[in-house]
Structures are given as C-alpha cells and as structure tokens.
Amino acid sequence: MDILAIGLNHKTAPIEVREKIAFDGPKLEEAINILKGSRVVKESIILSTCNRVEIYAGVSDPDSGVEGIKGFLSDFHKVQKDLLDKSLYIHKGPEAIRHMYRVASSLDSMVVGEPQILGQLKDAYDAALKNKTTGIILNKLMRKSVSVAKRIRTETKIAESAVSISFAAVELARKIFDDLPTKSFMLIGAGEMAELAARHLINNGVRDVMVTNRTMARAEELALEFHGKVVPFENFARELLHTDIVLCSTGAPRYILVKDQVHKIMKERKQKQMFIIDISVPRNIDPKINDLDNVYLYDVDSLQGIVDTNVQERAKEAEKAEKIVDEEIGAFLKWQASLDATPTIVALRSKAEAIRKEELEKVLKKLGPLEEEKIKAIEYLTASIVNKLIHPPTAALKEENDNRDELIAAVKKLYGLNNDDS
Structure with a gap:
C-alpha cells in the first residue's frame, strides 16, 4: 500500500480558496464516509484547520489515488479542478511521511514551533478512528508522527522562545520577575495585541489585575473577562503605586504617562521594580522613562527586535528538527x-x-x-x-x-x- 498526502495551506492558497475547501462540523463526518467508499482509497485521515486542509491516504495505486482524491475534493466542494491544481501539493511515499512528520512537529506551520497543530492532527485522527477509516499503515504513521513531534520538542528548543509581540512581552516579564504570579498588573486601553498579552500574563499565573479605559463600559467588560477591577482612567497614575506590570495600548495622540510622573511614583514605591510595555502606535508612554532606575520600558520596536532574534533561533532549531525527521522516515520505511x-x-x-x-x-x-x-x-x-x-x-x-x-x-x-x- 502506498501513502499519499494531498492538500493546500497558507503558503499555497489564499484564505478565499482555503475556506472553499474546508471541512467544518457535520461536513467533516460526511466527507470521511464518502472517501471511505472510494475504490482506491483504503485508509484516510482528513485534517482541516484555518491554515490547511489535507488528506492523508493509504492507496492501492498512487496515480489513481491522486486522481480519486482530487475528484473527491472537486465534487464535494463543487469547485473546478483547475482551481485545485493551482493550490494543491501532492506528496507520495517517503515525502508523504515527511510531510506528516513536519506538520505534526509544526515545522510546516505559519509560526514554527506552535503547539496547536499537533492537537488538531490528533482530533483529525480521532474522527478517522470513530469512522473506521484507518488501518495498519495510517495508524502506525499517526502514532509515529506524535512521537516524532514529542521527540523534536524534547531534543530541540523549537518552542521555547517567543515569536509574537504578545508572547515576547510575557517572556520579558518572566525574566524581570522570578515570582510572576505574585505581581500586580494594569491594562491601559484595549488594543487587540495588548489584550492578547494580558491573557498570556493571566495564563502564567498573574491574578491581581486592574483595567482602565477612557470608555468605562469597555473597561468593565475586560475587567469581568480577566477577573480584575476597574480603575477610572483619570486615576490610573495613582494606582501605579501598587502596580508591577503595566501594559498600555490606547489610541491617544500624546503621552499619557511622562518621566516626571513616574519619577515621583518610583520614589513613593521605594524604587520597587516596574515593567512597562507600550504597544501603542503612536507611543503613549514617554520613552525618557527608561532613564529611571528600576523601570523597564519596552515599545513595539524593542519587542519586535526580541521576536526577530527568537525567530532566527527557532530557524536554527528547525534545522536540528529536520534531521530528526529524516532519521524517523528511515525507521518508518524499514517497518x-x-x-x-x-x-x-x-x-x-x-x-x-x-x-x-x-x-x-x-x-x-x-x-x-x-x-x-x-x-x-x-x-x-x-x-x-x-x-x-x-x-x-x-x-x-x-x-x-x-x-x-x-x-x-x-x-x-x-x-x-x-x-x-x-
């Protein structure tokens, strides 16, 4: 039996095409069972996420299998084959094995090292098991894919460094404060990136949360979501006396916090460390604040610099991961x-x-x-x-x-x- 991996992803197809080919909800089970009745497809797993749609198959003949799966995608989604031909990639034999290993290990992801794809692949496998569409080949390949992904995470540092602004902010906070869960945190404004960073901080154990916003209703909404308390916008500077981490993202056209203010606050805090992240564009926090002792101020550009460095580090780790993939392909082919x-x-x-x-x-x-x-x-x-x-x-x-x-x-x-x- 030959193995195929056929699909499209964020690199080969825009969202307008991916959404036409996606298998969501009830569609997935229907598709699984239609493919199950194929003459040439003996085993199959359908993976459908926002960034990729892929079919892994065990087939009696690779060429007939490719045509059968392309025909299935065209008929099921009512799309022209020429549209598929422009976007589909087709991997056979060892390259199909390589592809599944790379997908499971997030080497083929938009963000290399992200952990979500392995869970999504496991969900796809569970759906295949439920509908009895796998056999000895894909069962073994799936189990090996999971073990390869785990081996790569254990033997490389591919997932250790932040590669997004929001994650970089949290990574810095953890370096500045050893005991992050004991620290207090204030969110100023409601930018999307700041909210994401706030969620990451909370996921890392921060519980003392304050939220302030020019719009009181929005502040109350976020405070409810983050299990925090609302601080009136005009009073937020006074609350900095009791705040260790500040995350700012407002649409203000000027600085809402200047050096003299923070200098006085730090005196009253007895120079207790403060970490300030300004994700606003234009900046809302006076950059001169960084001249003060025990105040650590980072803006979007400084965070992006950290992200760029980390991306380079992940690329080096990805090279190590690719060698592991090569080694594991040989073991699977031997089996x-x-x-x-x-x-x-x-x-x-x-x-x-x-x-x-x-x-x-x-x-x-x-x-x-x-x-x-x-x-x-x-x-x-x-x-x-x-x-x-x-x-x-x-x-x-x-x-x-x-x-x-x-x-x-x-x-x-x-x-x-x-x-x-x-």
Missing part, C-alpha cells in the same frame, strides 16, 4: 518494508505451532497420565525449542534487505509454505 514478509512469518509460525501441537499430543498419549505441572513443563519446553528454531528466519525476514523477495521465496520453499495461504 513498512517488513510488512511484505508478514504473511510468510505468520504462515511459518502457524506451521511450526501446528507441528509442535501434533507431536506433543502423540508424546503425551505414549507417556500416559501425567501431573498438570509436568504437562506444563513439556509444553514450555516444546514451545521454547520451536521459537528458537524459527527465530533466525523470522528475524532475517524482518530486517531491511534489498533481496527480501528472494528471501521470502527461500523461506517458503525450505519450510514447505508454498501451498499455504501466504
């Missing part, structure tokens, strides 16, 4: 090749066991009544002898070997298996 010998191995074991039982029965009749313990000892002895005798040919059949077909034929001839169903 897949061994499947050719499985019927012969099964036939050899069955024949050996049948002979053992037949001869054992003759001996036990000749010996007459025996204690149960002695019968078990003889059973164990005969089974052990048989296993040791057939182990060498069985091991040889499982090994990677360019002459596997000749070896299979030789074992069949030597052990009289040619007339068996093998």
Whole structure:
C-alpha cells in the first residue's frame, strides 16, 4: 500500500480558496464516509484547520489515488479542478511521511514551533478512528508522527522562545520577575495585541489585575473577562503605586504617562521594580522613562527586535528538527518494508505451532497420565525449542534487505509454505 498526502495551506492558497475547501462540523463526518467508499482509497485521515486542509491516504495505486482524491475534493466542494491544481501539493511515499512528520512537529506551520497543530492532527485522527477509516499503515504513521513531534520538542528548543509581540512581552516579564504570579498588573486601553498579552500574563499565573479605559463600559467588560477591577482612567497614575506590570495600548495622540510622573511614583514605591510595555502606535508612554532606575520600558520596536532574534533561533532549531525527521522516515520505511514478509512469518509460525501441537499430543498419549505441572513443563519446553528454531528466519525476514523477495521465496520453499495461504 502506498501513502499519499494531498492538500493546500497558507503558503499555497489564499484564505478565499482555503475556506472553499474546508471541512467544518457535520461536513467533516460526511466527507470521511464518502472517501471511505472510494475504490482506491483504503485508509484516510482528513485534517482541516484555518491554515490547511489535507488528506492523508493509504492507496492501492498512487496515480489513481491522486486522481480519486482530487475528484473527491472537486465534487464535494463543487469547485473546478483547475482551481485545485493551482493550490494543491501532492506528496507520495517517503515525502508523504515527511510531510506528516513536519506538520505534526509544526515545522510546516505559519509560526514554527506552535503547539496547536499537533492537537488538531490528533482530533483529525480521532474522527478517522470513530469512522473506521484507518488501518495498519495510517495508524502506525499517526502514532509515529506524535512521537516524532514529542521527540523534536524534547531534543530541540523549537518552542521555547517567543515569536509574537504578545508572547515576547510575557517572556520579558518572566525574566524581570522570578515570582510572576505574585505581581500586580494594569491594562491601559484595549488594543487587540495588548489584550492578547494580558491573557498570556493571566495564563502564567498573574491574578491581581486592574483595567482602565477612557470608555468605562469597555473597561468593565475586560475587567469581568480577566477577573480584575476597574480603575477610572483619570486615576490610573495613582494606582501605579501598587502596580508591577503595566501594559498600555490606547489610541491617544500624546503621552499619557511622562518621566516626571513616574519619577515621583518610583520614589513613593521605594524604587520597587516596574515593567512597562507600550504597544501603542503612536507611543503613549514617554520613552525618557527608561532613564529611571528600576523601570523597564519596552515599545513595539524593542519587542519586535526580541521576536526577530527568537525567530532566527527557532530557524536554527528547525534545522536540528529536520534531521530528526529524516532519521524517523528511515525507521518508518524499514517497518513498512517488513510488512511484505508478514504473511510468510505468520504462515511459518502457524506451521511450526501446528507441528509442535501434533507431536506433543502423540508424546503425551505414549507417556500416559501425567501431573498438570509436568504437562506444563513439556509444553514450555516444546514451545521454547520451536521459537528458537524459527527465530533466525523470522528475524532475517524482518530486517531491511534489498533481496527480501528472494528471501521470502527461500523461506517458503525450505519450510514447505508454498501451498499455504501466504
């Protein structure tokens, strides 16, 4: 059986095309069962996310499989094949295995190292299992994909450094404060990036949250979401006396916090450290504040610099990950090749066991009544002898070997298996 990976993603198709090919909700189960009835597709998994739609398949013939899957996508989504041809990538055999390993390990993701894709792939596999569309090949490939992804996360640092502004802000906060969950946090404004960073801080254990906004209703809404308290906008500067982390993102055309204000606040705080993140454009926090002792101010550009450095680091780690993928592809191909010998191995074991039982029965009749313990000892002895005798040919059949077909034929001839169903 050959393996295929056919699909499109954020690199090959714009959102306008991806949304036409997506399998969402009830569509997914319907599609799974239609594909299940295909003449050439013997096994299948459908992965559908906002960034990619892919079908992994075990097929009897690769060329027929490709045409069958393309026809299925065209018919199911009612899109022209020429539209698909412009966007689809097709991987066969070892390259299909490589693709699934890279997807599972997030090496093919928009953000290399992100963890969500592995969970999405597992969900796709669960749906396939539920509808009984996988077999020995894709079951093994999926399990190996998960283990490869875990190995890459263990042996590389591909997921350790922040590659978004919001994550970089939290990463800095963790470096400045060892005990982040004990620190207080104020969100000024309601920019999307600032809200995302606020969620990351809360996910990292910060619980003392204050929210301020020129629009009181918006402040109350965010305070409810973040389990924090509302601070009137005109009073937020006074609350900085009790704030360790400040995240600012407003639409103000001027500075809402200047150096002299913070200088006085720091005196009253007895120089207790303060971390300020200004994601506003134009900036809302006076950059001269960075001259003050124990105040750490970062704006969008300084955070972007951290992100750019981290992206470069992830790229280096991705090179290590690719080597792991190469190594694991070889292991899978070795296992897949061994499947050719499985019927012969099964036939050899069955024949050996049948002979053992037949001869054992003759001996036990000749010996007459025996204690149960002695019968078990003889059973164990005969089974052990048989296993040791057939182990060498069985091991040889499982090994990677360019002459596997000749070896299979030789074992069949030597052990009289040619007339068996093998």
